[in-house]
Amino acid sequence: MNRIGLTGLGLLIAMAFSTSSVVADESSLLNSSMLGQLTGTPVTGWAEAGWGHDFDGIQAGDRRGGNDNNTFGVNQIGLDLNSGAGGDKSVGHRVTFVYGDESAALGGSDDFAFTNANVQWVLPAGIPGLSGGKLTLGRFESPLGGESIYGNGNDHVTRGHVSQNTDPVAHTGVMVERAIVSGADGAVASGRLGLVNADGNSPSWLVGIDYAGLAGIDLGLNVLHDAGANDDTTFDLGVSMDVPGALADVVSLLGDTTIAGHLVWGEDDEFGFSTGARYDFGLPLLGDDGSTKNWYLAVRYGNYDAGSNNGNEWGVTSTLGYQASDNLLMRIEYRWDRDSDEGLGGDTDEDNQSSLNLNLVTSF
Incomplete structure (x- = not known):
C-alpha cells in the first residue's frame, strides 16, 4: 500500500x-x-463497495456485508495509522478506524468501529522473563480468528449468521508478546499473554504461542478464556504453508501457491474453520501485461449448538477473488446458512438463508 x-x-x-x-x-x-x-506515522487504508442479494430467508444485515437486499452499498472505509514499537523504536502506537455499513460485524456501533487503538512499549532490561517483550495497552486485534488468506487484519470479509467462530476479533486490555527461542536456521518461537475485558467485572485471559520456520510451515495456538457471564474457553489453531515437495512441482504450473487455515473450537459444541489457497500467476488470456496477479479461493464453516431454542446452526461462505492490480481486489462471495431446529435468529426466521455479494476493494 x-x-x-x-x-x-x-x-x-x-x-x-x-x-x-x-x-x-x-x-x-x-x-x-x-x-x-x-x-x-505511516497511514494506509482501504475502501470497499459492492452489491448484495439475498436469495431466501431473512436479510442477514451487517453480517452479510451491509447491503440491503438487491442494492448497492459502501461496506467499509478504513484508515490504519501504524507506528508500532520494535527495532530502534521503544514506544509506538496503532489506530485502525473503520466506517461503513459493515462496521457492526467488527464489534463496533452501527456506523464505525475501532479494531486498533493502542499504545505499545518495548519493555526495558531488568524485568525478569519479560525484558525485550512488547507491551500493548488499549484495543488491539486478537490472534484468534481471522481470514485465512489475508491474515488477521483483513476486516472486510463477508460472513453470515453462523460462521462467526473464525471472524476477526478485537479485544480491549493489555498484552505482552516476546520471542522465546530464535534458532540459527531462522526458526522463531514467540509467546503472548494478556488480560482483556469481559462481561461483568472479571477480566478474561489470553495466552498463545507461534512457531515459524518448520520447513516453511508457520503454526500458532491461542487460547481465550472468557470469564464473563458465559465463562467458556475458545481454542484457535492456525497453520500457513507454501505447497511442499512433489505437489509443488504440479501446482507450480499455475504459479506460486500458499495454503492457510484456522481451526476454532470451544464449549457448547462451538466449532469452525476457515481455509483457503492462493495462486499467483499471469493471465495472458485476460490481457495481462505479464505481471503476477493473484487468484484465491477461501471456504469458511461455522457450527454452533446453542441449546433447545437454536440447535445445530451451521453456515458456509466461499470466496473467489482476483487481484486485478496492486491496489484493486475483485471479490465474489456466496453464503449459505442453515438451522436444523428453530430457525436462524428466532422462531419466525426461515431455516435456510443464502446470499451473493460482488465487491470491489481498493487500498491506498
Whole structure:
C-alpha cells in the first residue's frame, strides 16, 4: 500500500503552536516530540463497495456485508495509522478506524468501529522473563480468528449468521508478546499473554504461542478464556504453508501457491474453520501485461449448538477473488446458512438463508 505522509499537516500544526505560549510549557500535551511522532506515522487504508442479494430467508444485515437486499452499498472505509514499537523504536502506537455499513460485524456501533487503538512499549532490561517483550495497552486485534488468506487484519470479509467462530476479533486490555527461542536456521518461537475485558467485572485471559520456520510451515495456538457471564474457553489453531515437495512441482504450473487455515473450537459444541489457497500467476488470456496477479479461493464453516431454542446452526461462505492490480481486489462471495431446529435468529426466521455479494476493494 502507498503511504500518505502527514508532514505538511504536522508542519502547519507546529507553526501554529510555535506562536503560542502553550508550546513553551513543557507540560503541554502537544509538544515538539509528540508532533514529530505524529508526522512520522505511516497511514494506509482501504475502501470497499459492492452489491448484495439475498436469495431466501431473512436479510442477514451487517453480517452479510451491509447491503440491503438487491442494492448497492459502501461496506467499509478504513484508515490504519501504524507506528508500532520494535527495532530502534521503544514506544509506538496503532489506530485502525473503520466506517461503513459493515462496521457492526467488527464489534463496533452501527456506523464505525475501532479494531486498533493502542499504545505499545518495548519493555526495558531488568524485568525478569519479560525484558525485550512488547507491551500493548488499549484495543488491539486478537490472534484468534481471522481470514485465512489475508491474515488477521483483513476486516472486510463477508460472513453470515453462523460462521462467526473464525471472524476477526478485537479485544480491549493489555498484552505482552516476546520471542522465546530464535534458532540459527531462522526458526522463531514467540509467546503472548494478556488480560482483556469481559462481561461483568472479571477480566478474561489470553495466552498463545507461534512457531515459524518448520520447513516453511508457520503454526500458532491461542487460547481465550472468557470469564464473563458465559465463562467458556475458545481454542484457535492456525497453520500457513507454501505447497511442499512433489505437489509443488504440479501446482507450480499455475504459479506460486500458499495454503492457510484456522481451526476454532470451544464449549457448547462451538466449532469452525476457515481455509483457503492462493495462486499467483499471469493471465495472458485476460490481457495481462505479464505481471503476477493473484487468484484465491477461501471456504469458511461455522457450527454452533446453542441449546433447545437454536440447535445445530451451521453456515458456509466461499470466496473467489482476483487481484486485478496492486491496489484493486475483485471479490465474489456466496453464503449459505442453515438451522436444523428453530430457525436462524428466532422462531419466525426461515431455516435456510443464502446470499451473493460482488465487491470491489481498493487500498491506498
